[in-house]
Amino acid sequence: MKVVAASRLRRAQERIFGARPYAREMMALMESVAAHTPEPYHPLLEQRPVKKTLLVVVTADRGLCGAFNANLIRAAESYVGQHPDLDVSLLALGRKGRDAFRRRGMNLAGERVNLFRNLDFSHAQEIARELTESYTRRSVDAVDVIYNEFKSILTQRVRIERFLPIAPLRSQAGELMVDYIYEQPPRELFRALAPRYVEIEVYRTLLESQAAEHAARMTAMDAATNNADELIDSLTLTLNRLRQAAITKEIIEVVSGADALR
Amino acid sequence: MTEALPTEIELAVVTPDRQVARERVKSVTIPGKSGYLGVLPGHAPLLTELSPGTLSYSETSKTVFLAVTWGFAEVLPGHVIVLANTAERPEEIDLARAERAKQRAEERLKNLSDPELDQERAREALRRAIARIETARHAKSV
Numbered sequence: 001m002k003v004v005a006a007s008r009l010r011r012a013q014e015r016i017f018g019a020r021p022y023a024r025e026m027m028a029l030m031e032s033v034a035a036h037t038p039e040p041y042h043p044l045l046e047q048r049p050v051k052k053t054l055l056v057v058v059t060a061d062r063g064l065c066g067a068f069n070a071n072l073i074r075a076a077e078s079y080v081g082q083h084p085d086l087d088v089s090l091l092a093l094g095r096k097g098r099d100a101f102r103r104r105g106m107n108l109a110g111e112r113v114n115l116f117r118n119l120d121f122s123h124a125q126e127i128a129r130e131l132t133e134s135y136t137r138r139s140v141d142a143v144d145v146i147y148n149e150f151k152s153i154l155t156q157r158v159r160i161e162r163f164l165p166i167a168p169l170r171s172q173a174g175e176l177m178v179d180y181i182y183e184q185p186p187r188e189l190f191r192a193l194a195p196r197y198v199e200i201e202v203y204r205t206l207l208e209s210q211a212a213e214h215a216a217r218m219t220a221m222d223a224a225t226n227n228a229d230e231l232i233d234s235l236t237l238t239l240n241r242l243r244q245a246a247i248t249k250e251i252i253e254v255v256s257g258a259d260a261l262r
Numbered sequence: 263m264t265e266a267l268p269t270e271i272e273l274a275v276v277t278p279d280r281q282v283a284r285e286r287v288k289s290v291t292i293p294g295k296s297g298y299l300g301v302l303p304g305h306a307p308l309l310t311e312l313s314p315g316t317l318s319y320s321e322t323s324k325t326v327f328l329a330v331t332w333g334f335a336e337v338l339p340g341h342v343i344v345l346a347n348t349a350e351r352p353e354e355i356d357l358a359r360a361e362r363a364k365q366r367a368e369e370r371l372k373n374l375s376d377p378e379l380d381q382e383r384a385r386e387a388l389r390r391a392i393a394r395i396e397t398a399r400h401a402k403s404v
Contacts, residue, residue, distance in 0.1 A: 019279065021281050022345060033309065124278075180308055180309045184311055188311075189334070193334065
């Protein structure tokens with residue numbers, strides 16, 4: 001299991017690296033277009049008083065990965081507990097989260113299971129579309145996400161981030177602003193860019209969680225193997241002791257039996 | 263006070279999954295939403311949305327074609343950055359599959375009376391299929 005997780009982890013890491021250039025360029029483009037659009041307005045940037053939130057919980061589909069899922073579920077519960085004034089509905093990505101929330105009878109607005117086996121950008125697009133739709137329909141006022149961030153092979157960190165509304169874009173004053181020729185009006189470009197931005201954010205989060213899951217499983221399985229080895233050692237020792245004791249006892253019996261016959 | 267214009271363009275084509283190309287090229291042709299754009303070194307900064315089509319770039323000796331579906335392109339005097347939804351090299355294109363997709367989309371578009379039909383989607387699918395087929399053809403004819 002450890003070896004399997006390790007090879008999957010390597011692939012997941014490669015995918016994160018593959019997705020990074022796109023995410024980076026997308027960010028840069030968003031910012032530069034936003035800076036050129038007077039009042040960059042888009043329904044996805046609209047801030048409104050938050051009464052209803054959608055909490056996206058990214059867990060794994062499978063267990064055997066230590067506290068990976070438990071930590072997330074606990075974080076999600078405490079999020080709900082901390083915001084008693086909010087109407088929080090949950091979107092569970094991953095089987096483990098869905099099962100846990102079902103058992104607890106929490107307010108599940110949606111679910112996606114078996115997502116991570118063949119994770120692909122089109123999945124992220126579907127999810128992003130759902131999120132943006134419920135935001136623009138005003139059935140929620142904010143979308144937050146809880147996921148495990150891949151920090152290193154040994155550490156994952158539970159993170160809570162706000163997906164929607166998109167945080168107001170800071171235009172970098174210090175940087176030299178390029179005066180672009182716009183083939184389409186900036187406003188139109190911006191309108192096309194914003195949903196894209198959500199998609200890549202969702203994709204990045206899913207990849208991050210996937211890598212973290214494999215890392216967690218790898219360490220969990222490594223620990224399990226070590227524990228089992230220790231257990232085997234101590235059990236072998238006990239077995240040998242008992243066997244020795246039994247043999248000694250038998251010898252004593254034989255010897256004392258022979259003595260008695262003399 | 264004219265700065266020397268760059269003689270090459272640094273081209274980067276990235277998709278959400280990978281970086282398809284990062285090369286120094288002589289010229290780039292971009293399938294923009296409002297028509298194809300030819301870009302030579304020293305082009306004025308420009309931003310455009312892409313539409314399905316063939317992106318091509320020329321290195322010293324050869325021309326490379328890529329089928330892109332949708333995305334954005336940013337042009338700077340010495341750089342071109344293409345953020346594409348998908349970008350495929352001709353050898354990666356499954357021509358049979360693209361032909362099938364084209365047929366399917368065309369058939370759908372014939373029954374315009376069908377209320378179930380998502381016209382916009384069918385049209386998009388058709389344009390993507392055509393972009394792939396044409397890219398594959400271009401590459402063969404060179």
